[in-house]
Amino acid sequence: MRTQTFALFFFITSLTIFAQQPATNSDDILKGLSQKEAMEVSSIVKNVPFKNIGPSVMSGRVVDVDVNPDNTTEFYVGYASGGLWYTNNNGTTFEPVLDTAQTINVGDIAVDWKNGTIWVGTGENNSSRSSYAGVGILKSTDKGTTWENVGLQDSHHIGRIVINPNNPNEVVVGVTGHLYSPNDERGVYKTTDGGKTWKKTLFINNQTGIIDLAFAPNNFNVMYAAAWDKDRKAWNFTGNGTGSSIYKSTDAGTTWSKISLENSGFPTGDGVGRIGLAVFDENTVYAVHDNQFRRKKSDAKKSTDKLTKEDFKTMSAEDFLKIEDKKLNSFLKTNGFQEKYRADNVKQLVRGGTVQPIDLAKYLEDANSMLFDTPVIGAEVYRSDDGGKSWSKTHEDFLDDIFYSYGYYFAQIQVNLSDKDHIYISGVPILKSKDGGKTFKSISAENVHADHHALWINPKNPEHLVNGNDGGVNITYDDGENWIKANQPNVGQFYAINVDNETPYNVYGGLQDNGVWVGAHNNKEDVSWHQSGHYPWESIMGGDGMQVQIDNRDSNIVYTGFQFGNYFRLNRAVNKQTYIQPKHELGESPYRFNWQTPILLSPHNQDILYLGGNKLMRSMNKGDDWTPISNDLTAGGKKGNVAYGTLTTISESPSQFGLIYTGSDDGLVYVTKNSGGSWTKISDSFPKELWVSRVIASVHKKERVYVTLNGYRWDDFKPYVYVSDNYGASWQSIGQNLPVSPVNVIKEDPQNENVLYLGTDNGAYVSLDKGKTWQAFSKELPNVAVHDLVVQEKANDLLLGTHGRSIYKTNVEAIQLLDDKIINKSLHIFEVPVIKWSERWGVSWSKWLEAYTPSSTIKFYTTQAGEYTVQITSESGKTLQEFTTSADKGLNYIEYDLTITEKGKNILEKEYEDEEVSKRKNGKYYLPVGQYYAKISNKESSEKILFEVK
Helix, strand or coil: CHHHHHHHHHCCCCCCCCCCCCCCCHHHHHHHHHHHHHHHHHCCCCCCCCEEEECCCCCCCEEEEEECCCCCCCEEEEECCCEEEEECCCCCCCEECCCCCCCCCEEEEEEECCCCEEEEEECCCCCCCCCCCCCCEEEECCCCCCCEECCCCCCCCEEEEEEECCEEEEEEEEECCCCCCCCCCCEEEEECCCCCCCEEEECCECCEEEEEEEEECCEEEEEEEEEEECEECCCCEECCCCCCEEEEECCCCCCCEECCCCCCCCCCCCCEEEEEEEECCCCCEEEEEEEEEECCCCCCCCCCCCCCHHHHHCCCHHHHHCCCHHHHHHHHHHCCCCCCCCHHHHHHHHHCCCCCCHHHHHHCCCHHHHHHHCCEEEEEEEEECCCCCCCEECCCCCECCCCCCCHHHCCEEEECCCCCCCEEEECCCEEEECCCCCCCEECCCCCCCCCEEEEEECCCCCCCEEEEECCEEEEECCCCCCCEECCCCCCCEEEEEEECCCCCCEEEEEECCCEEEEEECCCCCCCCHHHHCCCCEEEEECCCCCCCEECCCCCCEEEEEECCCEEEEEECCCCEEEECCCCCCECECCCCCCCCCCEEEECCEEEEEEEECCCEEEECCCCCCCEECCCCCCCCCCCCCCCCCCEEEEEECCCCCCCEEEEECCCCEEEECCCCCCCEECCCCCCCCCEEEEEEECCCCCCCEEEEEECHHHCCCCCEEEEECCCCCCCEECCCCCCCCCEEEEEECCCCCCCEEEEECCEEEEECCCCCCCEECCCCCCCCCEEEEEEECCCCEEEEEEECCCEEEEECHHHHCCCHHHHCCCEEECCCCCECCCCCCCCCCCCCCCCCCCCEEEEEEECCCEEEEEEEECCCCCEEEEEEEEECCEEEEEEECCEECHHHHHHHHHHCCCCCCCCCCCCCEECCCEEEEEEEECCCCEEEEEEEEC
16 A cells, blocks of 8 residues: 555656756745754654764864964864864864864855854855855854854855954955855845844855955954856856956955956956965055966977877877887877887778777877866966056066966965964965965975865964864974874765675775875774874775775675776785776777766676776776767767766666666766666656756665666755656656755665665655655764665665764664555564673673773654653563663663663562572673563553563
């Protein structure tokens, strides 16, 4: 009956054609947040506890730090997608203070230290691939215990917040605006009543926002704003435009004048990129600029006669054949051409007309290489000593190897307020100058991440710096000569996770700019490793960590890699790695690989590996050789500097070898039932051009397949979730009652086909009825983006890979058992696992240390919320321990510490005449070896279950 109701209620035909959906408005986003809050209150899984298992040591992207100038051991750190964290012991420990707010996505923070008021601009100020939108300005007047949304809800991304030191109710905000679409709520906004009302004081256009604000330290009236004209699409990012410029206000941000004018000395025009500002006083101001104008061609002769790919773009076939074989082979080898492409056979291909010389250049060019090869001017530093009327570049040479071609990700500058010639610029790496920007020196170190986004300079001790980067927080007291790493919070930004079948099982995951890590699921995430010298997680790959596949016959064989399809086969037993990226044939267009290129080991044969470019590749020998088993399974790509028209997800049916599904970043889903012999497009009924975030072939029914679409890159935040029971010939929408939030992943429970798990940009959900309704997870789980999830089948553990809070784990065995019979019972107790008695219970090796206290979880389901009595009884039914608990409708978890009362101790000693129950060193009695009942009851219901202590 349940299945029939579901089918009737949710059936839609595949004939429905959807148009491209518009950007989601702020009202709908806020309604979605309210809906999620309501769902958390009523959810029957709200008490399912999640535990964060780390890792922490690599940390995650910091966007801002704010330090108490009168007590520098107290400060706040804002993480891009990991929330706001507070320390009052100089970063030894942190505690999260934004977890009760509507979002934990942070763009900028500002603290009124005198009054304890915190301002958070939500939505990251970097325009990265995983820069999540916010919901405006959040304010707390109680150090983060509670938060109020005080406006600018359609801003999405906040660049900078500044507070008048003499009037904490006067606040000026630079709004960057939407990342993927134009909007009007961007520019400069000002409040004089603490956020009750806002006035827009500067607006350039609906594509240009404000990325930075800075004011003269002794005069809040003198203020500068950096406008940034940018346009991000899934296939292209333009981080420059005519709207990028510098503005000045002399009335505390109420009115503005553009000061980066023609003949001012500061660049103007279409090539002006992101700008960062630092103000020393009313006259002296610095600007760091990501200059996107092209460099002038140099007439200087080449310093080397080595071949470059540029040589082949205009080379004739005749000239190509004259190249010395040794010289050509050197080029081919050093540029990663396949072994079959060496001088003799490539020349033969050119003689035969199969290949042209320009094909060698094309062979090396993809969207990423084109981005890096762009000959732009790059990082520049300018200074004005007349309040912005005129500007001069501080250095003569190019500042290379700072921004590379990713200047949109950096452009931060700071000045020492006691020395106007002492400045810092942040990029890759972080540099300092003691001569006003004429020369620079790196202050990076081995324990400091390369990508830098925030820097605080102690005004009373300029050698004391607090730095925020892609790897967390670093502190120095000698101006960057040596650094302390303060990475206690679990704020890792995972793209993908996976597990193996070892005992204990290991968890693997790829992170944003922090590589790939592996660790046992039951490792302790604490500081004990400082003593042992062995951190419980291990780094196995650098770069931006991507997907991981583990050979289920030998977990030492791991397939993983970094961005744009650079994958390796690792043999961890012998510490060997083999590069396995598929290569196109010379003369063909290069394969297009997504930033997060999908890979998959066949569930039928662990020697068979699939990898998705724009075609689906298959290797029958562990990645050593590849064959495309499809034509282009995308819409063909679009011209731009970001790889697009790429596969994003692959799934092979566990029920049938060669029944394979693919999804692409441009909205296409294909299926083959014959290992690529033929393909059928099955996505015509879906909204157009949305990113296919997941396609999953069912483990329970061969014909069933699930698809999720993600509209984040169109600023479309609606949830799109579909299921088909006929290989995608028709689809049912199963996401209607989900709150507004883009969907990243869906997975079936391997034990119960009715149970589905879902990860969104704002939390995780479970369905107990194949998607008809959804329940929100929330216990110990903040509003964080869940990028990936996996169920470890032996342990029945659900693991969430979050993009901002590392990895969470919970046991889902009780959820798996929630069938109609249990759900319709007024009270049901789940089986209690066998408890192993230990001499450690209640003792410690020193009286100065806390005794070890055991615990066992008793899980029960009830349809009636209220107070319940819990009794632990002997087999004969005599009470050994009794306490009460408050229960909610749904699943409930009781932590029982295994103690019994003194009366209970006497009962057991009488029942077991030869048994003495001794008092432990902590003064408590514990259950001895034996069998007992756990009884739970209220006035209406009573249930008990037998459990054992061995």
